[in-house]
Every structure is written in structure tokens, then in C-alpha cells.
Amino acid sequence: MSAASLRLRALSTLSGSLTDALTPEIAANLIERQALTALGATGAVVVTLGHFPPLPGQPPARPGPAARLHVVHSVGVDTEVSDMLEWRTLDSPLPFAQVARTGEPLFFDVDEAERQFPEWGASLRRAGGQAAAVVPVWANGELRGVLGLTWPHVPVFDEDERAFVTTLGIMCAQAIMRAHLKVAEREARERAEKANRDKAEFVANVSHELRSPISAVMNYAEVIARGAQDGSTDASQHRLNRMHSSGRHLMSLIDDLLAQARIDSGVDQVRLERVNLGEVLKEAIAMTRPLAEQAGMDVVFTPAPGAVVLQTDPGKVTRIVVNLITNAIKYAHRGVVHVALERPDAPSLAHVRVTVQDEGDGLAPADREHCFEPFWRKSALVGERPQPGSGLGLSISRQLARLLGGDLIVEDTGPLPSTTFILTLPFIPPAPRSGA
Numbered sequence: 001m002s003a004a005s006l007r008l009r010a011l012s013t014l015s016g017s018l019t020d021a022l023t024p025e026i027a028a029n030l031i032e033r034q035a036l037t038a039l040g041a042t043g044a045v046v047v048t049l050g051h052f053p054p055l056p057g058q059p060p061a062r063p064g065p066a067a068r069l070h071v072v073h074s075v076g077v078d079t080e081v082s083d084m085l086e087w088r089t090l091d092s093p094l095p096f097a098q099v100a101r102t103g104e105p106l107f108f109d110v111d112e113a114e115r116q117f118p119e120w121g122a123s124l125r126r127a128g129g130q131a132a133a134v135v136p137v138w139a140n141g142e143l144r145g146v147l148g149l150t151w152p153h154v155p156v157f158d159e160d161e162r163a164f165v166t167t168l169g170i171m172c173a174q175a176i177m178r179a180h181l182k183v184a185e186r187e188a189r190e191r192a193e194k195a196n197r198d199k200a201e202f203v204a205n206v207s208h209e210l211r212s213p214i215s216a217v218m219n220y221a222e223v224i225a226r227g228a229q230d231g232s233t234d235a236s237q238h239r240l241n242r243m244h245s246s247g248r249h250l251m252s253l254i255d256d257l258l259a260q261a262r263i264d265s266g267v268d269q270v271r272l273e274r275v276n277l278g279e280v281l282k283e284a285i286a287m288t289r290p291l292a293e294q295a296g297m298d299v300v301f302t303p304a305p306g307a308v309v310l311q312t313d314p315g316k317v318t319r320i321v322v323n324l325i326t327n328a329i330k331y332a333h334r335g336v337v338h339v340a341l342e343r344p345d346a347p348s349l350a351h352v353r354v355t356v357q358d359e360g361d362g363l364a365p366a367d368r369e370h371c372f373e374p375f376w377r378k379s380a381l382v383g384e385r386p387q388p389g390s391g392l393g394l395s396i397s398r399q400l401a402r403l404l405g406g407d408l409i410v411e412d413t414g415p416l417p418s419t420t421f422i423l424t425l426p427f428i429p430p431a432p433r434s435g436a
Contacts, residue, residue, distance in 0.1 A: 026179065036076065039165060041149045043076035043129070046137075046173045047085055047096050048145040063090060063100050063143055073176045077150065078127035084120060094120050095134040096146045103143050105135040105166055107157040130154050135166045137173040147173040270313045270403055277308040277317070277352065277425070278341055284321040285339060288329065292337065295329050302340040308352055311428040316400045320408065323393040324356040324421050331419075332360025344427050351406060354423040362417050368410050372398045401425070 036042060049067040067090050074082045090097045095106050095117050109131045114121030124132060129150040137145040147169045155161060285299050292299050321339070328337045335358065342353040363371060374395040394408075401408040401423055411420040 036149075039149065039151075039168060040153075040155060041151050043074070043078075043081075043148075043150040044169075045074040045077045045082050045085070045148045046072045046145060046176050047100075047148070048072050048177065049090075049100060049143075063103075065090075067100065069094075069096055069100070069146075072145070072180060077148075078123070081120070081123045081127055081129075081150075084123055093117055095132070096148060099134045099136050099146045100143065103136050105133065105162070107131075107133045107162060107165075109154045124150065128152060131157075133157070133162075133165050133169065135169045137170055137177070139174065139177075145173055145177065270316070272311045272428075273314055274309065275312055275314045275317075277310060277312070277354075278303045280314045280317050281321060281339060281341055281354065284318045285325065287318075287322055288325040291326060292329050295333065297329055297332070297335060297337065299325060299337045299339060302338065304341045304343040304352075306343070308341060308343045308427075310352065310425070312404055312425055316404055317423075317425070320397040320400055320423055321354065321356065323397045324423070327393055328356060328358035328360070328419070332358035335359030350427055351424040352427050354425070355411075355420055356423070357418055357420040359418055363410060363419050371410060372408070397423075 036044060047069050049063065050070060068087045069085050069090075069092075071082050071086050085094065085096055088094060088097060090101050095108075095113070099106060108116065110121060110125050110129060112121075113124055113132055127150075129152065131151040131154045133149045135147050135149075136143050137147055149165065149169055157165075281301060281303075285301055289299055325337055325339065337359075338355070338357045340355045340357075342355070344350065344352060372394050374392055398408040404425055405428075406423065406425040408421060408423050411422055
């Protein structure tokens with residue numbers, strides 16, 4: 001078999017192996033067993049420009065005055081040789097710095113190395129190296145690092161050998177860098193997941209702690225209000241009502257935080273029941289009617305023809321619809337909130353639709369893009385006080401809808417001054433009752 005065929009076989013074998021290398025150690029082991037053997041080399045050192053992986057929030061370093069060399073990995077290289085490279089600037093008298101500046105590979109024996117780079121060449125000789133190659137490592141058309149290879153003898157660095165060394169060397173360096181990135185991404189993901197769990201647990205614990213004293217305050221306010229109705233002044237009765245109203249508002253905020261914490265921590269479960277969806281919607285409307293009456297508004301329900309019976313979690317559906325109606329009352333300020341239930345009109349349609357439409361000013365296109373983001377609230381008009389609330393209602397509602405296998409979207413009503421939210425739920429007919 002010709003030398004060219006052997007080189008192609010080595011490249012093919014190593015390429016397939018390195019693609020699956022999940023850790024720097026696995027990549028380095030493959031390089032030591034396959035790449036260095038194919039090259040006849042005994043050592044390799046991978047150097048990047050600046051920190052690798054890049055520090056959070058910082059782009060990869062590029063050749064320039066601020067760039068410094070950083071040893072990412074080494075295989076079979078004497079410690080003295082690799083230590084000499086760490087955090088050296090690109091104007092240092094080192095072959096790695098020169099290649100990083102110019103992007104051109106270097107091939108030389110130890111005598112030439114000592115003449116061009118005395119300090120590094122002497123270290124190479126003391127470590128038993130007789131020849132070296134230093135080649136640039138490119139990624140997406142930009143120089144990201146440098147690879148150094150050492151031999152215990154002096155190879156014939158003809159044109160074919162240089163191309164082979166350069167190609168195989170770059171594959172090795174990119175594999176090690178890719179493996180380091182995978183590790184960094186996995187560690188970052190694990191840290192983010194832990195932080196998210198810790199945050200959700202903290203919010204849940206604090207929310208539970210707040211509920212008890214607020215419930216007590218609300219209950220005492222209600223008892224005092226009932227006992228003082230006959231002899232109290234309008235002012236004192238008004239203050240008691242405000243206290244109770246503020247308590248309800250605080251409880252609503254805490255409920256939102258608890259719901260978001262349960263979703264974030266992944267502990268929120270779906271409890272499927274056989275439900276008549278029309279009856280669930282009527283209960284949700286009844287819960288919001290006092291708020292509508294207080295605002296001088298009404299909530300009108302248009303049921304679907306016939307009963308819509310399906311398997312779903314009625315508590316989560318109620319929460320979604322109550323959130324949508326409450327939002328419509330808060331932001332529309334006037335008119336009627338229309339709630340409609342539409343069943344699938346063909347066997348092939350797998351979802352039922354619940355629409356909640358108000359008669360307010362509608363959502364601007366920019367607001368429609370952000371309304372499901374956590375803590376988002378509709379921008380107040382100039383001189384208008386922002387609406388109370390946590391800004392979690394729509395975000396929680398969409399997440400709950402998706403947890404139920406459906407979705408929640410806001411419809412583009414075009415020029416109409418209104419907002420329409422559409423809740424879709426999977427139409428899962430319940431199993432027949434036993435004996436039916």
C-alpha cells in the first residue's frame with residue numbers, strides 16, 4: 001500500500017473516532033494511540049488564544065496585542081516545554097507565538113529550533129526532541145489556536161508530509177477543543193439547572209411562609225368587619241375593606257409565584273379527570289364575575305352545541321381561564337368579555353378551542369410578541385398608572401396549557417380594537433364508564 005493510501009486511511013480512521021470523542025481525555029487518548037502513531041510523533045500540545053473555553057459573556061480571543069497563549073492539553077510533552085508557553089504574549093520569542101501572529105506553519109529540526117527560538121529549542125533538546133512542527137488551528141475561517149508536535153527523530157518534511165501533518169494535526173486540535181467545549185457546556189447547563197431548582201425551591205418556601213400570616217390578617221379583617229358593621233363609620237369600614245382587598249391581592253401574587261416555582265422545578269403534575277369542559281368554564285366565569293361587576297363590565301359565555309366531555313386537569317384549565325378573564329377585565333376597562341367554547345367539527349381535528357375576547361383597545365404588535373414572557377406587563381399610557389399584578393399570569397397560563405398538551409396564543413385581530421386569546425386543549429374522549 002502506498003504512503004498516500006496509508007495517510008488517507010489514517011485520516012479516515014481518526015476522523016471517525018474523534019467525531020465521537022466526548023471528553024478531552026478521550027480525545028487525547030485517541031490522539032496518542034492513533035494520530036501520533038500515524039505521524040510517527042511522540043508529543044502534542046494544543047494552545048489557544050486566551051481562556052478556553054472563553055469566559056462567560058466574552059467572545060473567543062483573536063490574534064492581537066491583548067491575546068495570550070493558553071495550554072489546553074498536552075500529550076507526551078515534557079512539562080518544561082508546555083509550561084514555557086502558558087500565558088505568554090504573541091510577541092514572545094516562541095514558535096507558537098509566531099504561528100499565532102502569521103497563521104503560517106513551521107517545520108524544523110532541533111538545531112534550527114535553537115537558532116530561531118533559543119529558549120524553547122533548548123527545552124526541546126533537553127526533553128529528547130529532535131524535530132517539531134507548529135501549525136495553526138482554524139475554526140470558521142478564524143485562527144483559534146496552535147498545535148505543536150514533536151518527534152524523537154528528524155522526519156522528511158516534504159510537501160506531502162507537511163500537508164499530512166497539518167491536516168491531521170488540525171483535526172486533533174479541533175477534537176480536543178470541541179471536547180473541552182462540550183464539557184464546559186454540560187457544566188454550564190448543570191449549574192443553570194441547579195440554580196433554577198434552588199430559585200424555585202426558595203420561592204416556594206418563601207411563598208408558603210408568607211401565606212400563613214397573610215391568611216390570618218385577612219381572616220381577622222373579615223371577622224372585625226362583620227362584627228363592626230353596625231357601629232362602624234364609613235371610613236373605618238372602608239379601611240377594613242381595603243385591608244381585605246390588599247390581602248387578596250397579596251395572596252394572588254403569592255399564588256402566581258408558587259405556580260411559577262412549581263413549573264420551574266418540574267414538580268407540577270397533570271391530574272386527568274373526566275370533565276364537562278362547559279361546566280368548568282362556567283365555574284371559572286362565576287369566580288371572575290364579582291371583579292367584572294366591580295369594573296362595570298360583564299362576562300358572556302357562548303357554549304358549544306352539546307356537551308364537550310374530555311380528559312383533562314380541571315384545576316389547571318380553571319386557572320388558565322380565570323387568568324385570561326381577569327386580564328381582560330384589568331386591561332379592557334369597559335364592555336363585555338366574551339368566552340366561547342368550540343368543539344372539533346371533524347374527527348380529524350384533535351383539539352377543542354376556548355376563546356377569551358375583550359372589547360378593549362387591543363394589544364400592539366410589539367406587545368403581542370412579549371405578552372407571554374415572565375414578568376411582562378402591558379406598557380401603561382402616558383400618565384396612566386401601571387396595572388397591579390406580578391406579570392406572570394399569561395406566562396403561567398401558556399406553560400400550563402402546554403403541560404396539558406395544548407397551547408395558548410394571542411390572535412391578531414387586525415384593525416379591530418380588541419384582544420383575543422385562544423386556548424387549545426387536546427380532545428381526549430374519556431373512557432366509557434363501566435357498565436355503560
